[in-house]
Amino acid sequence: MALQLQLSSVSIETDCLAAVQAIMHQQYDYSELAAILTDIHDLQRQFQEVQIGFAPRNCNQVAHRLASIGFESGQNESWLHQAPNCIVDVLQYDCNHLS
Numbered sequence: 001m002a003l004q005l006q007l008s009s010v011s012i013e014t015d016c017l018a019a020v021q022a023i024m025h026q027q028y029d030y031s032e033l034a035a036i037l038t039d040i041h042d043l044q045r046q047f048q049e050v051q052i053g054f055a056p057r058n059c060n061q062v063a064h065r066l067a068s069i070g071f072e073s074g075q076n077e078s079w080l081h082q083a084p085n086c087i088v089d090v091l092q093y094d095c096n097h098l099s
Contacts, residue, residue, distance in 0.1 A: 001080060003049070009049040015057040023052050041058070061090040 002010045014020060022033060023040055044050045057064050065087050070076070077084075083091050 008047060009051075009054070010047055011051040013053050013055040013060065013063070015055060015060070019053045020052055020054045060094060062094050064085050065090050085090075 022037055069086055
């Protein structure tokens with residue numbers, strides 16, 4: 001999606017610390033994740049700046065809710081201007097509890 005929008009910088013957060021560490025580790029990986037990590041590194045090169053960070057799940061309920069909905073429904077959707085009704089409650093909670 002970031003490529004389609006022609007963004008030059010992206011910031012990605014995940015609640016999986018092991019994923020962040022694996023992505024940031026630039027040496028070749030012989031694990032079962034090697035092909036996925038290679039794809040991620042290839043995608044990173046298409047942007048001027050990529051920030052990848054860890055955020056505990058309780059810090060981003062919106063992402064958790066969207067991931068759960070996507071997993072259960074199997075749908076692939078994007079919203080660019082207005083949040084879908086299914087996340088309005090957690091969006092308000094996350095925005096009101098920023099530190």
